[in-house]
Amino acid sequence: MHPVDLIRKKRDGEELSAEEIQFLAQGAAQGSIPEEQLAAWLMAAFLRGLSLAEVDALTTAMRFSGEVFDSSTLGKFAVDKHSTGGVGDKTSLLVAPIAAAAGLAVPMISGRALGHTGGTLDKLESIPGYRTQLSLKEMESVLTKVGASIVGQTQDLVPADRVLYALRDRTSTVESPYLICASIMSKKLAAGLNGLVLDVKTGSGAFLRRKEDALFLAALMVETGERAGTHTAALLTNMDQPLGHMAGNWIEVWESLELLQGKRDPLSEDLRELSLALAGWMLFLGGVTRTAEEGRQSAEEILTSGEALKVFTQMVAAHGGDTTPLGQPAQFHKPGVSKELCAERSGYLAHIDCTAAGWAVQRLGAGRERAGEPVDPFAGIEWYVKLGSPIKAGQPLCTMFSGQASRFSEPEALLRKALVIADKPVEEGPLIQGIITAENRKEFLKTTNPS
Template identity: 60%
Template sequence: MSKIHPIDVILHKRDGQELSRDEIQSFITGVVDGSITDARIASWLMAIFQRGLSRRELADLTSAMRYSGETFDSAPLGKFTVDKHSTGGVGDKTSLLIAPIVAAAGLADPMISGRSLGHTGGTLDKMETIPGYNTQLSLEEFGRVLAACGASMIGQTENLVPADRILYALRDHTGTVESPNLICASIMSKKLASGLNGLVLDVKTGSGAFMRRDEDARHLAELMVATGEASGTKTVALLTRMNEPLGRFAGNWVEVWECVDILRDRSHPLSADLIDLSITLAGWMLFLGGKAESADEGKLRAAALLHDGSAYAKWIEMVRLHGGDVSVFKNPAAHHRPAAQRVLKAEHAGTLTGMDCTEVGWAVQRLGAGREVPGGPVAAHAGIEMHVKLGDRIEAGQPMITLFSEEGALLDTPERMLRETLRITHEPYERQPMVRAVIAAADL
């Protein structure tokens, strides 16, 4: 193959031409080896943002990024490997329930997770509130944990999809973060690099989602399903509602606490939506992995594994193999030690008919659950407890949200943000289904 100059690749895309596989591969190679300048990478990203990519270009870009560094070989596990990815929400802790359910069903879930991003929480931040839990395993260690118990939750290794780290940092500085094609390539390259046979995507829509409009979420879901299928990975996407925090808690340790209670079959009524979504997603994973004849049957089996203690046994095994102290699960409420807390009460009676869930997420982050600067610390015990759900009847003076922080001075601004965004009216409220649509290869 003759040398392809990066300027030619930039100009071809700028002018609306379809890039060849060789052009895309050459450019990504140059991104990783440092031979292409940040200015040229930024220009190429903007050209993609403005001109878009064909399905074939997107598949080639995802593949080039996927193989830009080391990848995980799941074949030695001898099991169908399947994972779930969420586009991000508030109180979205389904991964903590799904991974042990899937492992208990006899599949393997190699879950490479992320940290908090914007107003949304991060799985790694939650897991690291478990004393001793190590999220930074090598791929060899990752494989050993998966072979032993069928589930492992780690962070991205230094050499896994290095192209994505470089491109993502520049997207953040060039106004190209919102590109559906670049979002898809970023998500799918990391997921596919973990050697998946199957992938279930939870694409959020609503006031707490990055893609607020259903049509935008559907477009992204279709791109990701097509890209996954083109790579040989069975892929399905669910469009799910994110107009209020999922479950009872939003934060870091409090979300672990909620999931441990569910795994021990002693869940709170306000966790019902979290449980239903988790077993729905797990049901699709069991179906893709051949452990159920349909997604509905998979959901029933997932529920049984959750309630009979099988998933909890896998959770304990996984945490131990990661070096975590499982004694904290005996009484997770006692391990919750915020320095300050405050209860937000309703000022008048009515029905809770709405909120800006993104604003709720930012309030959680400002309590200390998120990062002030990239790479900064997060507070393990910051967060909120929801006492009400959309559609609930509210009485004056009724507790609506409890705020937790490790610094008392951090309570005022989040309380104001929450009070301003909660809408208590006398209007009727119609509850919406959690799953708005299912998108599979046959639908494309």
């Protein structure tokens, strides 16, 4: 086979065979196909789209381009949750210990902050000593002891995706639902999952803002998971405002710990509800409960009993983390400087440009613009208002945390534009806007297909 022939074939709208896609994935993983040819094929795929068979073949080829995890040695149903990325999205810190406390195995391979979205690994690394880079053997050991392990992608796990993802980022081909699906699902399926619950974001803080685009991606990922023999479901969720009331690294761990400790804050109710819904689906797919609603109820019982907190603490210890700060999260929070942002007028919080709010968090030092950049564990934003909240002039809207006072000017300017105060309240959309399952996925693939 020759890469130029495959580029031309996809450029002209033809369908590639599984063998041809396997050749491309192997070439990416082994470095035998030049980056300019891989980039050209990615652009052709971006413009022409991929068939369901091509997405399945690309996912499978990337999944097996390196080492894979064998979850059968655990003797438990292996289930995971994946989010397409948002602001203040810390549900992984809650659902993983809940599912593990229910008797499931949760091998969770997570990512880092990039762009305006936060990263689970950066949040966990704000806990002193927590190791996110474990070998698959070490992850297996943690799973055997604790039931949950949240780690980063190893060098040998899905190497084809690492190459293609970096090229997509540099060639403006990131937004293709077909390439997004293959990238996400190849990494998740390489973890040997029996079940997978997807949190697909839509709204002002999502990568795919249009509901139709998010629905299609959700259905495509469910289709791909089911084709691979993994029970898969997706929840379409609202990202029109930050989830919970903390956005950053340590402060998101802090907020999660308060929920794990049984504390409830009105500003954290959306985070709590979404986490219980996602965990409920994990329990249902894992056969712990007969329905997802029963799963949600069981998840709430586990959360309120303190069992999930025990699992989280044990997981941190098993990863080499210091569990001392977990008992006093507020005292551990030590940013260099902080500054309040106050309302300039009275009214109601009518709109949040959540992407801009995410960039404000990033600019404070909590995120990164390029892979490999360090992050500030204590940088971020604590929010005091939600959409629809009544506002009085001079009222604090949030507090910004950073390591340097010089970092405040750009985030403050971003937030001034992002937070819109109007004379009348607006109706907030539902937190969960749709559920895509094995039973209804074909319907959404037909009705929302962008091609």
